[in-house]
Amino acid sequence: MSDARRFAQVDVFGAESLKGNPVAVVVDADGLGDDDLAAFARWTNLSETTFLLPPVDTAADYRLRIFTPGGELPFAGHPTLGSAHAWLEAGGVPKNAGSVVQECGVGLVELHRDGERLAFEAPPLLRSGAVDDDTIAQVAGALRIRRDEIVAIEWVDNGPGWLGVLLTDAEDVLALTPDFAVMDDLKVGVVAPQPEDAETDFEVRAFVPSLGIPEDPVTGSLGAGLAVWLIGSGRAPERYVAAQGTALGRAGRVHVEKVAGRHWIGGATRTLIDGLVRL
Known part of the structure; x- marks a missing residue:
């Protein structure tokens, strides 16, 4: 039988509920293979589906993989905010108070709380x-x-x-x-x-x-x-x-x-679906 894993669908950047961009987040994706990740992203048919994993870099709080229906991305913004939101709601505790550090394909991305919004630091242009x-x-x-x-x-x-x-x-x-x-x-x-x-x-x-x-x-x-x-x-x-x-x-x-020379990109994050997915 497939494993039941915590799942959230988060609305990101919306001025109000249902007006932003949804991201599907598998909160505990450890043990899933690349084909599983890609298949689930195709199934959700959202612009992005993300998978939270234990970090490899000791400076990070978690590792994130980001998939579109067509393949994997090294970085994406609304999935970064929505996934950080889901990680915190699931009980994630940052290593450093006041910031969250995400590990993904472009390296480490820092996030912080901007009032009621989450914001991420824009990564360098490639x-x-x-x-x-x-x-x-x-x-x-x-x-x-x-x-x-x-x-x-x-x-x-x-x-x-x-x-x-x-x-x-x-x-x-x-x-x-x-x-x-x-x-x-x-x-x-x-x-x-x-x-x-x-x-x-x-x-x-x-x-x-x-x-x-x-x-x-x-x-x-x-x-x-x-x-x-x-x-x-x-x-x-x-x-x-x-x-x-x-x-x-x-x-x-x-x-x-x-x-101070750093570009911060913020927006509202709201969990609209919270439950389990069997993968």
Whole structure:
């Protein structure tokens, strides 16, 4: 008979319940093989499913593996927040009071409590800077926009492979109807400033068809990459809130703050399903 393991489904980054991005978390995944992890992630059919394991690095509180329906990721943001939330709710006690240290494919990621929200430190970019002309043409074609509608474009890859695209205003972002066949294996995050009287500062959308997720509702890893780029280039203040998921009927809110050279990406976390899964 399959083992019963503690399971939680956590809503992350939502302005209110059911308005964020869910992550499925197997709290005790020790002993499961790679095929088991991949099969369960395909079965949940969420943008990410995570598995909590004992750490290998003695500095970490736990180790996390992150799967999409299409494969494993070295890092992802909303699964990091949701998994830390589930670990703490399951009785996890950090080695160092005031912070949680996650071990994952990109190394160690620190989290802390930001008021009522959890926040993770943006990991270093694995790829940054200029994008070649052929890729820019592919992105414009995939987004069905003209090349001159792209205000700026850079690699903002902290693990998943993100490419950041800046447009003129939020309405341009919300009007996009991408051609996913042209996008192919690119992971494209699109951002633009909101009007001055808006509740949030930026509107964001994330397109990742190659991972089985045509559009991700709310994306912490992209939010982290965009924060490093936008703040570093003077296009965003050191503290702001980005909206994401509007086009999907969600109300994601990604809270960004740069403190002492460190970029913190925070959001609400709520357990909506708590029980057992047999794997």
